[in-house]
Amino acid sequence: MSSVAQRKGGFATRLVQALALGVVLLMMLAASLTAPQTDQALPVVTALGFLLLGGTLLSELLGTIGLPHLSGYLLAGIIGGPYVLHLVDHDAVERLSPVNTLAISLIALAGGAELRVSTLREVARSVGYALGLQSAVGLVVLSGAFIALSRYVPFARGLSWPALISVALLWGTLAVCRSPSACLGVLSQTRAKGPLSACSLAHIMASDVVVVVLMACVIVGVRPLMTEGGSVSVEDLRALGHEIVGSIAVGTTLGLGLAAYLRLVGGNLMLVLLALGFGLTAFMRYIHIDPLLSFMTAGFVVQNLSLQGDKLLHSVEQTSSLVFTVFFAIAGAHLDVPLLRQLWPIALGLCSIRAITIFGTARWASRLAGDEPVVRRWGWAPLVSQAGLTIGLSVVIMRAFPEFGEGFRSLVIACVALNEVIGPVLFKFALDRSGETAPQT
Amino acid sequence: MSAIGLLLGLLVLSYLGGMLRGTRAIRGFGLPSGSEYLCLGFVLGAQVLDLIPLALLQSFRPLLLVGAAWIAFVEGLGYTRVGDRAIGLGNAVLGVLGAALVGASVGAAVWFAVPHFQAAAGQDRILLAGGIAVVSCASTRQAVRWAMLRYAAKGPLSDTLAAFSRASTLVPVLGVSLLLSRVGEAGLADVGLLVRFGLTWGIGGILGLVAVLLIGRGLTRDEVWGVLVGTSLLAIGIAAELGLSSLASGFALGLTIGGLSSRRKELLGMVRGTERPVLLPLAVLAGALLNLRAAPMLLVLIPLVLSVRALAELARGALLTLVSRAARPAGSLVGLALMSMGEVTLACAASLALSLDSPATKTVLAVGVMGVLAGEIVGPLALRRALGRAGELDAGAPEPERLSLDPGGNEA
Numbered sequence: 001m002s003s004v005a006q007r008k009g010g011f012a013t014r015l016v017q018a019l020a021l022g023v024v025l026l027m028m029l030a031a032s033l034t035a036p037q038t039d040q041a042l043p044v045v046t047a048l049g050f051l052l053l054g055g056t057l058l059s060e061l062l063g064t065i066g067l068p069h070l071s072g073y074l075l076a077g078i079i080g081g082p083y084v085l086h087l088v089d090h091d092a093v094e095r096l097s098p099v100n101t102l103a104i105s106l107i108a109l110a111g112g113a114e115l116r117v118s119t120l121r122e123v124a125r126s127v128g129y130a131l132g133l134q135s136a137v138g139l140v141v142l143s144g145a146f147i148a149l150s151r152y153v154p155f156a157r158g159l160s161w162p163a164l165i166s167v168a169l170l171w172g173t174l175a176v177c178r179s180p181s182a183c184l185g186v187l188s189q190t191r192a193k194g195p196l197s198a199c200s201l202a203h204i205m206a207s208d209v210v211v212v213v214l215m216a217c218v219i220v221g222v223r224p225l226m227t228e229g230g231s232v233s234v235e236d237l238r239a240l241g242h243e244i245v246g247s248i249a250v251g252t253t254l255g256l257g258l259a260a261y262l263r264l265v266g267g268n269l270m271l272v273l274l275a276l277g278f279g280l281t282a283f284m285r286y287i288h289i290d291p292l293l294s295f296m297t298a299g300f301v302v303q304n305l306s307l308q309g310d311k312l313l314h315s316v317e318q319t320s321s322l323v324f325t326v327f328f329a330i331a332g333a334h335l336d337v338p339l340l341r342q343l344w345p346i347a348l349g350l351c352s353i354r355a356i357t358i359f360g361t362a363r364w365a366s367r368l369a370g371d372e373p374v375v376r377r378w379g380w381a382p383l384v385s386q387a388g389l390t391i392g393l394s395v396v397i398m399r400a401f402p403e404f405g406e407g408f409r410s411l412v413i414a415c416v417a418l419n420e421v422i423g424p425v426l427f428k429f430a431l432d433r434s435g436e437t438a439p440q441t
Numbered sequence: 442m443s444a445i446g447l448l449l450g451l452l453v454l455s456y457l458g459g460m461l462r463g464t465r466a467i468r469g470f471g472l473p474s475g476s477e478y479l480c481l482g483f484v485l486g487a488q489v490l491d492l493i494p495l496a497l498l499q500s501f502r503p504l505l506l507v508g509a510a511w512i513a514f515v516e517g518l519g520y521t522r523v524g525d526r527a528i529g530l531g532n533a534v535l536g537v538l539g540a541a542l543v544g545a546s547v548g549a550a551v552w553f554a555v556p557h558f559q560a561a562a563g564q565d566r567i568l569l570a571g572g573i574a575v576v577s578c579a580s581t582r583q584a585v586r587w588a589m590l591r592y593a594a595k596g597p598l599s600d601t602l603a604a605f606s607r608a609s610t611l612v613p614v615l616g617v618s619l620l621l622s623r624v625g626e627a628g629l630a631d632v633g634l635l636v637r638f639g640l641t642w643g644i645g646g647i648l649g650l651v652a653v654l655l656i657g658r659g660l661t662r663d664e665v666w667g668v669l670v671g672t673s674l675l676a677i678g679i680a681a682e683l684g685l686s687s688l689a690s691g692f693a694l695g696l697t698i699g700g701l702s703s704r705r706k707e708l709l710g711m712v713r714g715t716e717r718p719v720l721l722p723l724a725v726l727a728g729a730l731l732n733l734r735a736a737p738m739l740l741v742l743i744p745l746v747l748s749v750r751a752l753a754e755l756a757r758g759a760l761l762t763l764v765s766r767a768a769r770p771a772g773s774l775v776g777l778a779l780m781s782m783g784e785v786t787l788a789c790a791a792s793l794a795l796s797l798d799s800p801a802t803k804t805v806l807a808v809g810v811m812g813v814l815a816g817e818i819v820g821p822l823a824l825r826r827a828l829g830r831a832g833e834l835d836a837g838a839p840e841p842e843r844l845s846l847d848p849g850g851n852e853a
Contacts, residue, residue, distance in 0.1 A: 013658040020651045027647070027679060035682035041503045042681045049674025056667035057655075271456045271718070279449045321663035322670060 014064055021057045024050065028080070028087040047092040048099075050080055051329035052322060059325075068428040070185045073325050074421060077332020084337060093333045096326070101291075102277035103327035104388065106320045107181045108292045109273070111205045112251075112299025113313050114184075119198050126379075127202045129369040130362060134203075134383065135176050135210055137361045138354075143172030145353040152346045155407025166222035167404060170397055173218045174390055174412060175354050177211045178204045179423065182385035185324055186427045188317060194436035195372045200382035200427070205296060208389065209244075212290070215393055216240040219400055226401055239288075247290040251297025254280070258298060259306035269315040292389070331387060335417050339410055347414035354419075358383045374434045381430035385423025386416045444500060447493060454478070454725055455718035476817050478721050479787070479810055482728020493729040501726060503681075506795050508723040509788035510677040510691030515716050516610050516785055517645075517695025519709050523582065528604040535764065536608025539757045539779070540578040544612055546753035547746055548574030558741050564624050565801045568793075571623075572805030573742070575616035576790045577750050577812055580820075581783025582606040588824050596833030597767035602778060602824070605761075610785045611692075617789050618642065618689030621796055637685060644680050645690040648672040649697025656702055662711075669698075669712065681796070688792040720784050727791040728810065736804040743811050750812070751819070754780055771827035778827045781820025782813045 028050055035043075051073075058079075059072025080087040120127075146168040150156040156167060183204045187197055220236045254276075261272065281291045299316075303309035340347070362380035365371075371379065394412035398405030431437045485492045498505075521527055528536070552570035585603040588594045622637035632640075652672045656665055672694060680690035699705050733739060758776025761768040768775045790809030794802045828834050 016654050016658055020655055023647065023651055024675065027644070027675070031679045031682055035679075041500075042506075042678060044678075045503050045507055045674055046678025046682060049671050049676075049678050052667055053671025053675060056660075056664055056671060060660075060664070268456050271452055275449055275452045275456075278452075318663075322666055325667055 014061060017057050017060050021054065021061070024053055024057070025080075025085070025087070029085070032087055041095070043089065043092045044095045047080075047088040048096065048326060050087060051076060051096075051326050051333070054080055055325040055329040066429070066432065068186050068424045069189045070182060070324075070328050070424040071421065073328035074332035074335075077329035078335050078337070079332075080329075081333030081335065083335070088333050093330060096330050098278065099323060099326045099330060100388065101281050102274065103181065103320070103323045105277040105281050105291055105295045106273065106316055106323060107184050108295035109276075109299040110184055110188075110313060110316045110320065111180050111201065112255075112296035112301075113303040113309055113316065114187075114201050115205060115300050115303065116309075117304045120202055123195070123199045123202050126199050126366070126369040126371050126375060127206060129365040130199070130203050130379065131206055131210060133361050133365040133368075134207070134358065135214065137364075138176045138357055139169070139172040139214070141172075141357045142175040142350075142354055143168040145350060145357075146171040149346060149349055152349075153407075153411065155404045155411075159404070162225040163404075166225045167408065169218050169222055170215075170401075170408070171350075173211065173215050174393055174397075175350075175357075176207065176214065177386055177390040177393060178207050178383055179385035179387040179389065179420070180204050180208060181324075181327070181387050182420070182424045183382055183427065185328065186382075186424050186431065188320070188324070190428060190431050190436075191438035192431045192436040193438065194374065194434065196374050196378055196382075196431065196434050197436050199371070199375050199379060204382060208296070209293065211389070211393070212293070213240065213244070215396070219397070223400075226403075243288060243290055244293065246288075247284075247293035248297050250284065250289050251294035252301050254294060255298035255301025255305070258312065259302045259308050262302070262308035262311050263306065266311065269311075270319045273315065273319045331420065335420075336410075336413055340414050340417050343411060343414040344418075347411065347418055350411075351415050351418045351422075354415075355384055374436075378430035378434050382423075382427045384419055384426050386419040390416050444497060447497060447501065451722040451725070454721040457721060476724070476810075476813050478724035479728040479813065482725035483731050483810075484728075485725065486729030486731060488731060488733060493726075495730075495732070498726065498729055502795055505723065505726050505730075505791060506681055506687050507674065507677055508719050508726075509792040509795070510687045511673060511719050512716065512723065512784050512788045513614060513688045514673050514691040514695040515712050516614075517692040517697075518699040518705070518712060520607065520610065520692075520696055520699060523600070523603045523607050526600070528607050532601060532604035533608040535761070536605035537611055539605060539761065540580070540609035540612040542757055542760075543750060543753040544574040544578030544616065546756075547577040547749050550745060550749040551742065554741070554745055555738070558738050565799065568620065568624055568797070568799065568801035569742075569804060571616060571620045572790075572793050572802060573746055573808050575613045575620065575793070576782075576786050576805055576809030577746055578616070579609045579613045579782055579785045579789075580606040580779040581781050581785070581816075582610075583783050584778075584781035584820050584824060588821065588828060592825060592828065592834045594828045594833050594835075596828075596831060598771060598775070598828060598831040599833050601765055601767040602775070602827075605779060609779070613785055613789045614686075614689050614692045617792060618686040620793065621684070621686040621689075624797065640683065641680060641685040641689045642693045644685070645676045645693025645695075646697050648676045649694045650701070652694070652698050653701045656698075656704055656708070665708070666711070669708065684796075686792065686796070688788060716784070720787075723791060724787060727787055727794075727806065730791065730794055731807055731810060732803050733807060735800055736807040737800055739804065739807055739811075742804065742808055746808055746812065747815050750780065751777065767831070770831040772830065774823055774830070775827045777819055777823035779820070780816045780823065782809075782816045786813055 028046070031046065054076035055073035058076045059069035062072040062075065063069065079085055082088065082090045082093065146153070147164060150159070150164055150168070156164060159167060183200055187201065216236065262269070284291045284294055299312065302312045359380040362383065363376065366376035366379050390412060394409045398409045401408070482493070484490060487493070487495050548570045551573045552566065555566055555569055582603055585599060585606055589599055618638060618641045622634050622641060649672070652668050655668045660668065673691060676690040676694045677687040681687040698708065702708060754776035755773050756776065757779070758768070758773035761775055762772060771778070786809055790806045794806040825834070
C-alpha cells in the first residue's frame with residue numbers, strides 16, 4: 001500500500017475533497033427531503049456512511065490549517081447532526097450508540113497497552129505530582145469558582161449553603177475529569193513520541209481511576225448535606241471497592257487470555273476485538289464491572305506481562321481507525337447546540353477558570369517534579385479535553401440527585417462541548433510545537 | 442436468543458469465514474456456495490429451533506441489507522476480471538446473454554404457470570416471476586475456483602467458465618434493481634420506472650466517482666477504508682431509504698471504482714478478505730429468514746423452476762459449444778456446470794425479501810435457497826465431468842494469478 005500511503009496535500013487535492021464533501025452533503029439533503037421515513041432503521045445506515053465519509057473528508061480539510069483529525073470528525077457530526085443540517089436525526093444518533101461502547105473498549109485497551117512499566121517508571125514522579133495537584137487544587141479551585149458564579153447558574157440560585165457546597169464539590173470533581181479518547185485520538189493521528197506524549201497518556205489514564213474513585217467518595221460524602229436525614233453509607237464505598245477490584249481481576253484475566261490468543265493464534269484479531277467490545281462489555285455491565293478499567297488493565301497486562309503488546313496495539317489501531325471516526329462524529333452530533341447557545345456565557349466562564357487552573361497547576365507540579373522543559377511548558381495542554389467519561393459521570397450525578405441533576409447535566413454538556421472542541425486542538429498544537437509529532441502526519 | 446447473543450454468534454461465523462478464506466482450508470472442507478450455512482440458519486430459525494426468532498431478525502434488517510449490498514459491492518469491484526486477467530468482451534457478452542436466457546426461461550415458466558395454481562395479482566405475479574428469474578440465473582465463480590483448487594483443474598474451459606460466471610452476476614443485479622424500481626413500495630412513488638432505475642445506478646455511480654477521485658489523491662490506508670466503507674454505506678442507505686435496490690447501488694459503486702480507479706488491484710486486495718466473513722453470517726440469517734409456511738406454491742414452483750433451469754442450462758451449454766471452442770469438448774453438459782449458485786444469488790434473494798415484505802418475496806427467497814442447494818449437487822458434478830471431458834483435470838498446481846491468490850496460497 002505504499003502508493004496509497006503516499007500523501008499529496010496540494011490545493012487540487014483539497015479542492016477535490018471539498019467538492020466531494022459538497023456532493024455528499026447535497027445527496028444527503030436530497031435524500032432526506034425525498035425519503036418517506038417509513039423505516040426508522042434505514043437512516044442509521046445512511047447516517048453511519050455520512051459520519052464516516054464526512055468525518056474523513058473534514059479531518060483532511062481541517063488538517064490543512066493544522067487542526068487535529070478529531071476536530072474534523074466532531075465538526076462533521078455537528079454539521080450533519082440534529083441541531084444544524086439535520087441530516088442525521090436524534091433517533092439515528094441514539095441507534096448508533098453501540099459504536100460508542102466499542103470505541104470506549106478499544107480506547108481503554110489501547111490506553112492500557114500504551115502504558116509500559118519502563119515508561120511509567122520514568123514519568124512516575126512527574127505524573128504523581130501532576131495527578132495529586134491537579135486533583136486537589138482542581139477540586140478546591142473549581143468548586144470555589146462554581147460557588148462564586150452560582151448566581152448566574154439557573155439551577156443553583158435557590159440552593160441553601162450546604163446544598164450549594166455539595167453541588168460545587170460535585171462540579172469540582174467533574175472538572176478534574178479528562179478525556180482518554182481525545183488523548184489517544186490525537187496521539188494516534190500524530191504518532192507522537194516523547195516525554196510530553198508519555199506523561200500525558202499516563203496522567204490521563206491514571207486520572208480516570210482517580211476521578212471514578214473521587215466521584216464515588218464525593219457522592220457518598222455530600223449525600224447527607226443534600227438529603228434531609230441522609231447519612232454516609234459505607235455500603236456505597238463497599239460496592240465501589242468491589243467494582244474496582246473486580247474490574248482489575250477481570251481485566252487481568254482478559255489480558256492473559258488475549259496474550260495467549262495473540263501468541264497461539266494471532267489471526268482475525270479485528271473480529272476478536274469486535275466480539276470483546278460488544279459482548280464482553282455487555283457481560284461486564286451485567287455483573288457490575290467497569291469495562292473501561294477492565295479493558296485498560298487487560299491492555300496493560302498484554303503489554304507488560306507478555307511479548308504481544310505491539311501486536312495488540314497494531315491490531316487495535318487498525319480496528320479503531322474507522323470506529324474512532326464514527327465515535328467522535330457521533331459525539332459531535334450529540335452536541336446540543338441550542339443548549340450551548342443558551343448556557344455559553346456561564347459555560348465559557350467555568351471552562352476558562354478550569355483551563356487557567358490546569359495551566360497554573362501543571363506548571364507548579366512540573367516545577368516540583370523537575371520535569372523536562374517540554375513537559376513544563378506544554379504539560380497542561382492535553383488536560384483540557386473532556387468527553388464521554390465526564391458526561392457519563394454527570395448522568396450518575398443526575399440519577400443520584402434528581403432535584404438538580406437535569407440542570408447540572410445540561411451545564412456539564414455545555415462545558416464538555418467547549419472543552420471537546422478546544423482541547424484536542426490545544427493538544428495537537430502542543431505536540432507540534434514540542435517537536436514530538438512524527439513527520440508526515 | 443438476545444440481540445447481543447445473535448451478534449456474537451454472527452461474529453463467530455465471520456471469524457470462521459475469515460479462517461475459511463485460506464484456500465488450503467477450502468481444499469479441506471466446505472462447499473462452493475457456503476450452502477451448509479444456509480441450512481444451519483434454517484435449523485436455527487423460526488421454522489425449526491426458533492433460536493433466531495423473526496422479530497429479532499427484523500432488528501438485524503439494516504445489517505442484512507448492508508451485508509448483501511457489500512457482497513454486491515465486492516463483486517462489482519472485481520467484475521471485469523478473474524484473477525489478473527480481464528474477462529474479455531466476448532466472454533462478458535456471452536456470460537450476460539447466457540444468464541439472461543436462463544433467467545428469462547425460468548421467469549417465463551413461472552409467469553405462465555402461476556395463474557394455474559393461484560390467483561396472483563399483477564404486482565405479485567411480476568414479483569414472483571421476476572424474483573425467481575433473478576435468483577435462478579447467476580453462476581458462482583466460486584464453483585470454478587473450487588474445482589480448480591480441489592481437482593487441480595487448468596485450461597481454456599476453466600478460464601472460460603470462470604469468465605462466464607463472473608459476467609453472469611450482472612444479470613441478477615440488474616433484475617433486482619428493475620424489480621424494485623417497478624414495485625418498490627416507499628420513496629419516489631410518483632417517479633417513473635426508468636428514473637428510479639437510473640437513480641439506483643446513479644447513486645452508486647456518483648459516489649463511486651467521488652471515491653475514485655478521493656482515493657486517487659493519496660489517502661492513507663485507514664482513510665481509504667473510511668472512503669470505501671463510507672461511500673458504500675451512503676449508497677446503500679440512500680438507495681434503501683428511497684425504496685430502491687441498495688444491492689444494485691452497491692454493485693454500481695464497486696463497478697465504477699473497479700472500472701475507473703488506477704488502484705483497483707490494491708482496493709480489491711483490501712476488500713476481498715471481507716467477502717467470506719460477510720457471506721457466512723448473511724447465509725445463516727438468510728436461512729433463518731426462510732419461512733416456508735408464508736411462501737405459497739413452493740411444492741409446485743421448486744420442481745418447475747429446477748427443471749426449467751436445467752433445460753435452459755442445457756440449451757445454454759449447447760449454444761456455448763457452438764460459439765466457444767473451449768466449451769466444445771465438454772458438450773452441452775457445460776451448461777449444467779454453470780448451475781452452481783452462490784453469494785450473489787443469496788444476496789439478491791435476501792435483499793428482495795428484506796426490501797419488500799410480501800409472500801411473493803418469501804417464495805422467491807425459498808426458491809433461491811432451494812436453487813442454491815440443488816446447484817450444489819448438480820453444478821460441481823457436472824463441472825467435474827465437463828472439465829474431465831476437456832482434459833483439464835489434474836493439470837497441475839493452480840496458478841495464483843488465475844485465482845487472485847497470494848504467494849502463500851491464500852486468497853488475496
